Amino acid sequence: MVNKRRRLNYILRLLLVFLGMHVVWYVAYLLVHHPMLPSPLEVYQAMGHLGGRDIVLNVGYSLMRIFAGVLLALIVGLLIGLLMGRSALWNKLLDPVVYLTYPVPKIALLPVVMLFFGLGETSKILMIMLILLFQIIISVRDGVKAIPANTYDVLTSIGAGPGQKFWHVTLPGALSVILSTIRISLGTAISVLFFTEIYGTEHGMGFFIMDAWLRLDYPQMYAGILLFSLVGFVLFLLVDLLDYRFMKWRR
Structure with missing residues (x-):
């Protein structure tokens, strides 16, 4: 109740x-x-005039790029973060690399990534991954290192193996900080996606918004911004749902 x-x-x-x-x-x-700022009613009318196929296509492409980038960042960041958190040697070796590359503004790497990987899907997904990767590495490493050593000792005393220790202690400790990091970084990742979708694509919310702007169709432009914001809001709710589902011990 x-x-x-x-x-x-x-x-x-x-x-x-x-x-x-x-x-x-x-x-x-x-x-x-002024026409550059239409009323909310005009924008919602423009949104109602959008074809369902166009909405699904553009939103679908943007979501695919976001999910692919986040998944890659999670896989790589989780592996490196766990390695640094559980091994003093690897932490000593990789810590300077992470701290020297983390402050580099990732959006400034967009031209470099596009030069090496082209204007297609790969560069867009890689940019999202780069935005999240270093924050996940640092958060997972710090989260794993913060787990008290006696927690593992308790499991050892009841005969738990390495896999059980990872599943019941290390992963929950890492997952907590991963979800918090994704929640914080998601807005930045979506902003970067907008910039990447301006180039070399005909689908995606970034392309849709810029296309409407160039055609001076301001109601449709704002409708695209609202849809893009809705995508971000739904992703935030999804992270909250994952937090509610897997982090019950925090409540």
Whole structure:
């Protein structure tokens, strides 16, 4: 009963913020009074006129690139982070590499990645992976190192093997920080995806928004921005759902 009430209150707060943002938008529309800022009603009408195939195609391409980039970052980042967290030798060897490359602004690498991998899907997915990779490595390493050693001792005393220790202690400890890192980094990854979709593609929300802007179709441009924002919001909810499903011990 308490959990249901909390969820209801959370949904109500989201709706209030959503309505408040639209009120601010409408006031700005009245003050600016220019075609470059259409009213919320015009934008939603433009969204209603979009073909279902166009929406599915553009949103589908963007989601595919995001999921592929996140999956690659998770696989590589989890392996390296676990290795650094469990081995003092590997942490000593890889720590300088991570700290020297992490501060490099990843968006500045976009021309380099496109030079080496072209304008196709590979460069777009790699850019998303690069955004998330180093944060996952550092978070997983720190999360694993923060697990008390006596936790493993308890499992050893009851005869648990390395696989059981990994599954019941190391992975939950790493998963907690992974989900927090993805939640923080997802907005940046989506922003980078927007830039990558401007080049060498005919599908994706970034392409859709820029195409509408170049055609001076401002209602459709804002409709694309709203759809892109909805994609980000759904991904945030998905991370929260994974957190709720796998991190029950934190509650």
